[in-house]
Amino acid sequence: xxxxxxxxxxxxxxxxxxxxxxxxxxxxxxxxxxxxxxxxxxxxxxxxxxxxxxxxxxxxxxxxxxxxxxxxxxxxxxxxxxxxxxxxxxxxxxxxxxxxxxxxxxxxxxxxxxxxxxxxxxxxxxxxxxxxxxxxxxxxxxxxxxxxxxxxxxxxxxxxxxxxxxxxxxxxxxxxxxxxxxxxxxxxxxxxxxxxxxxxxxxxxxxxxxxxxxxxxxxxxxxxxxxxxxxxxxxxxxxxxxxxxxxxxxxxxxxxxxxxxxxxxxxxxxxxxxxxxxxxxxxxxxxxxxxxxxxxxxxxxxxxxxxxxxxxxxxxxxxxxxxxxxxxxxxxxxxxxxxxxxxxxxxxxxxxxxxxxxxxxxxxxxxxxxxxxxxxxxxxxxxxxxxxxxxxxxxxxxxxxxxxxxxxxxxxxxxxxxxxx
Amino acid sequence: xxxxxxxxxxxxxxxxxxxxxxxxxxxxxxxxxxxxxxxxxxxxxxxxxxxxxxxxxxxxxxxxxxxxxxxxxxxxxxxxxxxxxxxxxxxxxxxxxxxxxxxxxxxxxxxxxxxxxxxxxxxxxxxxxxxxxxxxxxxxxxxxxxxxxxxxxx
Ligand SMILES: Cc1cc2nc3c(=O)[nH]c(=O)nc-3n(C[C@H](O)[C@H](O)[C@H](O)COP(=O)(O)O)c2cc1C
Ligand code: SF4
Ligand code: FES
Numbered sequence: 253x254x255x256x257x258x259x260x261x262x263x264x265x266x267x268x269x270x271x272x273x274x275x276x277x278x279x280x281x282x283x284x285x286x287x288x289x290x291x292x293x294x295x296x297x298x299x300x301x302x303x304x305x306x307x308x309x310x311x312x313x314x315x316x317x318x319x320x321x322x323x324x325x326x327x328x329x330x331x332x333x334x335x336x337x338x339x340x341x342x343x344x345x346x347x348x349x350x351x352x353x354x355x356x357x358x359x360x361x362x363x364x365x366x367x368x369x370x371x372x373x374x375x376x377x378x379x380x381x382x383x384x385x386x387x388x389x390x391x392x393x394x395x396x397x398x399x400x401x402x403x404x405x406x407x408x409x410x411x412x413x414x415x416x417x418x419x420x421x422x423x424x425x426x427x428x429x430x431x432x433x434x435x436x437x438x439x440x441x442x443x444x445x446x447x448x449x450x451x452x453x454x455x456x457x458x459x460x461x462x463x464x465x466x467x468x469x470x471x472x473x474x475x476x477x478x479x480x481x482x483x484x485x486x487x488x489x490x491x492x493x494x495x496x497x498x499x500x501x502x503x504x505x506x507x508x509x510x511x512x513x514x515x516x517x518x519x520x521x522x523x524x525x526x527x528x529x530x531x532x533x534x535x536x537x538x539x540x541x542x543x544x545x546x547x548x549x550x551x552x553x554x555x556x557x558x559x560x561x562x563x564x565x566x567x568x569x570x571x572x573x574x575x576x577x578x579x580x581x582x583x584x585x586x587x588x589x590x591x592x593x594x595x596x597x598x599x600x601x602x603x604x605x606x607x608x609x610x611x612x613x614x615x616x617x618x619x620x621x622x623x624x625x626x627x628x629x630x631x632x633x634x635x636x637x638x639x640x641x642x643x644x645x646x647x648x649x650x651x652x653x654x655x656x657x658x659x660x661x662x663x664x665x666x667x668x669x670x671x672x673x
Numbered sequence: 674x675x676x677x678x679x680x681x682x683x684x685x686x687x688x689x690x691x692x693x694x695x696x697x698x699x700x701x702x703x704x705x706x707x708x709x710x711x712x713x714x715x716x717x718x719x720x721x722x723x724x725x726x727x728x729x730x731x732x733x734x735x736x737x738x739x740x741x742x743x744x745x746x747x748x749x750x751x752x753x754x755x756x757x758x759x760x761x762x763x764x765x766x767x768x769x770x771x772x773x774x775x776x777x778x779x780x781x782x783x784x785x786x787x788x789x790x791x792x793x794x795x796x797x798x799x800x801x802x803x804x805x806x807x808x809x810x811x812x813x814x815x816x817x818x819x820x821x822x823x824x825x826x827x
Contacts, residue, residue: 335795336792336793336795338757338758338759338792338797339759339793339797340793340795340797341795341797341798343795344795344796369693375795376741377741377753377794378795379809412691412692414697414701415701415704416700417703417742418739418740418741418742418791419738419740420792431700432697433697434692434694434697434698434699434700434731434735435731435734435735436734436735436738437739451693452693493797494798495797495798495800496759496762496763497762497763501797503798537758570759570762572762573762576762580761581761584756584757584758584761588792591792592792
């Protein structure tokens, strides 16, 4: 399968993060091209490319940009670089390879939506990456790509870097906005959507790092070239993070629609130590687990994975080996979501608490086999009734594990109970 | 000392005007204070209100909401070990046991390490992963962990 590299085109290029390297390989040419165009033209091109948000939801990027009211005087662009979804490490890789690609994407996006101020919001645990990003921003200012009269135009775009402090919920776009306002990272009720009322009540576009980093290539090569890759409804390439007991874990850029098994067993080298595949989580911790039979012909695009009952999410492919107890993964999942729930909504706060309590009962030998069904029922009632999607993100994988591994989980409870053990 | 060190005051001041509102400076200012004094002390919150006009309530709610702020005295070397899905599958718990042994091997009160399990650190391709203060360590296992910890000396 032949396809151009977009996001990873600086792999194996020495000194890839430096501005000089980026410029040598055509860097900032797309921004130069775009700044002479009308914002509507830029939005139309990105719409036409079919680019969809890479933060998890897959929302069409150009369409989102077009929601900013034309009359708005102050507009903000925020890059969501919080990368907290367990199993995900692709945005980190973009900063490692080419922070300037992100800056250029943000200049283009800011011009398209009329933003004069943009922020990158990065999780604080990315210490090295934060430093690299800061260095790149400084270089870009010095070279006149940011600030007043950038690239010799009348435009003024400022870019700053904001650092989080350890809260998964700040990856949710309205939680991120709360955090940037200097508050607890609590999500806000939608509507109004951020595109209408976001940061400080002003129209705000939040995009994932990978989404924004793909934009310069699309501008340079055109919508048709982007659409030539991937599937009709999921065009372009995507970064997939393969992790778990495989020979070559890492980030792989592949066209959407790429076969999942090929990614795991060829590109990532297959399993280590003769382990067998037990299951795969295809799109981060929130994505329902899939069994080997379910991934036989599965392709990595939004539609195919949804049809298989899971989601492409952030593109985090977690490989689960045959000797991995599912009760342990379930325990980690429910504790994670319980810990990260911001507590505003009852179904999420209490629901994740109940899930965690029941699973805790397994260790304390108080759990009963019928608790597996109870977990499923609780999860069922946590969906679709909260301010943000964290509650759903906790419910979906819980439902899948308790349904697909009910027998194993019940056996674990039995073996661990006073009856069995 | 009844306020922040002068060089820190200067940094705090510039954060206050860096964003659209002073309130947005709360997270960055708390990072600065923590980097300077190792942990955020009740006095610091009071000084932020008295000397810099940042509401004590606003500061306190941020300080307690985010898990990376330390509100109590801490050890010189803080190990944050990822115990999330991938690191768990790759043996995190066993490595953490080894770290607990390492910590237990110091005479009472002399151990410079603390250990805490944390959610995914975004480096699952290097699982199991941990941070020691701001240093990232990947593919930490029972064989290499003692040597890594031995490189940290007070
Ligand atoms: C609980 C939760 C956590 C999220 N974490 C992230 C994250 O770490 N990074 C991210 O880009 N999007 C995250 N999202 C999705 C964002 O809310 C938002 O959809 C995304 O940043 C939009 O960018 P995109 O359109 O470019 O994908 C999260 C959503 C939820 C509900
Ligand atoms: S769903 Fe959960 S995390 Fe989201 S706002 Fe409600 S309580 Fe907070
Ligand atoms: S699960 Fe440990 S770094 Fe991601």
